[in-house]
Amino acid sequence: MIRLVTTTFDPGAELGRFCAGRDKSGAVASFVGLARGEGGAATALELEAYPGFTETEIARMAEAASERFSLHDVLIVHRHGPIAPGEPIVLVATASAHRREAFEACDYLMDYLKSQAPFWKKEHGPAGARWIEPSARDLDDIARWD
């Protein structure tokens, strides 16, 4: 399930619901991304999405990950709009029969989200605002899966 949200969310509660009533999956892995404050250099993060396109593209990638890693289920909750330091930006949870697939799929989905998911990220700070595009590290990370 893919959800875009514009207000803060509770990753623990989301993960609890994702695990509830699951008796066929032996493993659930999760990742939570938080907005960094960068020691005061970043006062807010702003994520722009393309409603209708962003969800479809993420769902397509989640479908591919489910195939590749034999997942039973995937949950992605992603914020957009203004985000304060310390608030969650993204939660990825993956369920599979055994742990390896769940861990790897979670890692893969995060690499995809960082470099290819349709969001545009602007960091606001005392020195002004700047758009953040995928770093060389992000691009190396996604290339690991080719």
Place this chain on the structure above:
Amino acid sequence: MMRVLLFGRLGDLAGWREREFDPPLKTLAALRALIAAADPALGDAIAGKGVQTAVNKEIVRGDMVLPPGAEVAFLPPMSGG
């Protein structure tokens, strides 16, 4: 009528993020040329490296005939998480 959307740094550069074009342009190439004539910096930016184009929320490459009422979006490099 057709709609053009700019995302990320492209919207800041142009000073608009959404604009309607009436009459609509027949092809993507004609739309790019019109944008470049009105705002050369934006024309360069939408032709720049890593900028993708979506027509009716599907990524396209090269030129194409635009369907009536098309929504064209210019998408600079994406980054979530």
